[in-house]
Amino acid sequence: MIFEGFSTDVGEWLQGTGPDSDLVISSRVRLARNLANSPFTTVANAEQAKNVADRVEGALERLGSGLPMRIQNLENKSVVERQVLVERHLVSHELATGEGPRVVGFDESESFSVMGNEEDHLRLQVMKSGSQLNQAWEQMCPLERALEEELQFAFHSKYGYLTACPTNVGTGLRASVMLHLPALVITGQIEQVTSAATKIHLAVRGLFGEGTEAQGDFFQISNQRTLGLTEEEILENIASVLPRIIEYERKLREELLERRRERIEDRIGRAYGILSHAHVITSKEALEHLSLVRLGVTLGLLESVDMSQVNRMFLHSQPGHLQCLQGEPLSSEDRDRRRADLLRGILGDSA
Amino acid sequence: MLCEKCQQNEVTVHLTDIVNNTKKEYHLCRDCAQSHGVSIKATLENFKNLTIPEFYSPPAKGDSESAQDSAPSDCPDCGMSYAKFRKEGKFGCARDYDLFSDSLDELFGKIQPSTQHKGRVPARFHGVVSQSMEVERLRQKMEQAAIDEDYEKAAAIKSQLKSLEQGS
Numbered sequence: 001m002i003f004e005g006f007s008t009d010v011g012e013w014l015q016g017t018g019p020d021s022d023l024v025i026s027s028r029v030r031l032a033r034n035l036a037n038s039p040f041t042t043v044a045n046a047e048q049a050k051n052v053a054d055r056v057e058g059a060l061e062r063l064g065s066g067l068p069m070r071i072q073n074l075e076n077k078s079v080v081e082r083q084v085l086v087e088r089h090l091v092s093h094e095l096a097t098g099e100g101p102r103v104v105g106f107d108e109s110e111s112f113s114v115m116g117n118e119e120d121h122l123r124l125q126v127m128k129s130g131s132q133l134n135q136a137w138e139q140m141c142p143l144e145r146a147l148e149e150e151l152q153f154a155f156h157s158k159y160g161y162l163t164a165c166p167t168n169v170g171t172g173l174r175a176s177v178m179l180h181l182p183a184l185v186i187t188g189q190i191e192q193v194t195s196a197a198t199k200i201h202l203a204v205r206g207l208f209g210e211g212t213e214a215q216g217d218f219f220q221i222s223n224q225r226t227l228g229l230t231e232e233e234i235l236e237n238i239a240s241v242l243p244r245i246i247e248y249e250r251k252l253r254e255e256l257l258e259r260r261r262e263r264i265e266d267r268i269g270r271a272y273g274i275l276s277h278a279h280v281i282t283s284k285e286a287l288e289h290l291s292l293v294r295l296g297v298t299l300g301l302l303e304s305v306d307m308s309q310v311n312r313m314f315l316h317s318q319p320g321h322l323q324c325l326q327g328e329p330l331s332s333e334d335r336d337r338r339r340a341d342l343l344r345g346i347l348g349d350s351a
Numbered sequence: 352m353l354c355e356k357c358q359q360n361e362v363t364v365h366l367t368d369i370v371n372n373t374k375k376e377y378h379l380c381r382d383c384a385q386s387h388g389v390s391i392k393a394t395l396e397n398f399k400n401l402t403i404p405e406f407y408s409p410p411a412k413g414d415s416e417s418a419q420d421s422a423p424s425d426c427p428d429c430g431m432s433y434a435k436f437r438k439e440g441k442f443g444c445a446r447d448y449d450l451f452s453d454s455l456d457e458l459f460g461k462i463q464p465s466t467q468h469k470g471r472v473p474a475r476f477h478g479v480v481s482q483s484m485e486v487e488r489l490r491q492k493m494e495q496a497a498i499d500e501d502y503e504k505a506a507a508i509k510s511q512l513k514s515l516e517q518g519s
């Protein structure tokens with residue numbers, strides 16, 4: 001494993017703590033920034049990209065003296081190691097699969113990370129467990145200011161912080177919450193949430209953000225507008241819709257328990273049975289059952305399982321982590337076997 | 352409002368269809384929309400596959416040709432051409448924002464609520480930006496006063512704007 005602890009721990013955002021953590025898995029804010037007087041990553045040549053990576057790495061190192069940080073050069077990392085960083089949400093898929101010099105710096109508790117040479121020169125993100133968008137933003141502000149003192153960011157008096165893509169310009173802020181909404185999916189009401197969110201210019205995406213599909217009843221809601229609003233207004237827009245989604249999901253969960261208790265208990269029990277006894281399982285199947293087991297834990301229907309086990313299963317059963325735990329690349333079939341072993345092991349602890 | 356097709360269920364889907372510059376609106380319930388092939392899920396799927404440049408670009412061929420006549424020159428810093436920017440949807444450097452600025456208001460207007468930044472400002476820009484934000488704020492107030500036909504107020508804001516701009 002790249003870091004000790006990656007095989008046994010989960011990052012701060014997956015602790016299962018924080019307000020409304022039965023439904024809101026995590027909250028994240030991310031800022032896009034570019035260095036003034038350097039071409040964006042989209043057009044930079046090898047020398048320019050190296051120069052940006054070096055400057056970002058240098059700034060992170062200087063920052064690291066007051067703020068312990070792990071700094072990684074992605075070019076030196078194996079495909080599996082990069083995958084692990086993606087699964088822990090420390091780097092984006094784009095940074096992991098990109099080319100050229102790329103760096104990432106993050107703290108030991110994995111509450112923040114700074115990516116160098118993503119689509120923009122810098123992507124700063126802060127992640128928190130549960131519904132804590134404002135707290136994440138509060139942690140972001142001093143981090144951004146500290147980096148701004150080290151590096152001059154490209155800024156325009158009209159357009160704000162300049163980014164490679166017009167969808168990030170202005171504040172460069174993407175705020176998102178990851179939600180677990182099984183009752184809305186089971187009852188077929190999820191499209192109403194999706195369309196309501198879209199109406200107020202929020203995007204609904206899958207587990208790993210942009211370009212990913214919703215899997216296992218997990219959804220990410222984020223702002224689409226970045227220019228012409230203050231950062232606080234952007235956060236407020238998400239905060240305004242979140243309580244209604246939470247209330248809706250909770251009401252449907254109650255109704256499911258009242259009207260279809262036996263069927264729900266059966267589905268959750270079967271999901272637990274498969275996770276605790278299967279010998280071969282794909283990541284898609286595991287995620288579907290994990291979603292139901294998570295629902296069972298939050299509803300108090302699975303007393304032998306706790307949330308920290310669910311979160312460990314959720315993270316460590318993903319392909320990168322499995323291969324890192326094994327210490328070697330595995331074929332898809334081998335991964336499905338190892339995944340089943342791991343899930344049985346984690347649930348066996350509670351049996 | 353009842354579905355215009357079945358006249359029974361509440362309208363949940365408002366569909367706007369534009370063919371040959373003729374706009375037609377349909378107000379349907381979920382079931383009728385689905386039976387006519389309109390699914391929110393499918394619509395979202397379509398949007399997901401749409402790239403930013405496709406989203407921005409007008410589909411009409413004539414438009415892009417006329418746009419090229421007055422296209423800004425290529426960026427001397429990063430080499431980005433306006434055509435390439437429209438095709439790929441990504442800027443090459445900070446200077447592109449000024450070079451392509453004539454087209455950006457329209458472009459940004461499609462996805463952003465305003466084209467004037469309102470958020471955080473780096474320390475080195477503090478004085479400059481607060482003034483341009485104030486100008487934009489007054490300009491919007493002046494437009495609103497004109498819409499409200501409060502011309503006295505609009506004129507007062509106009510002179511305020513003038514003195515602010517002269518002072519810069």
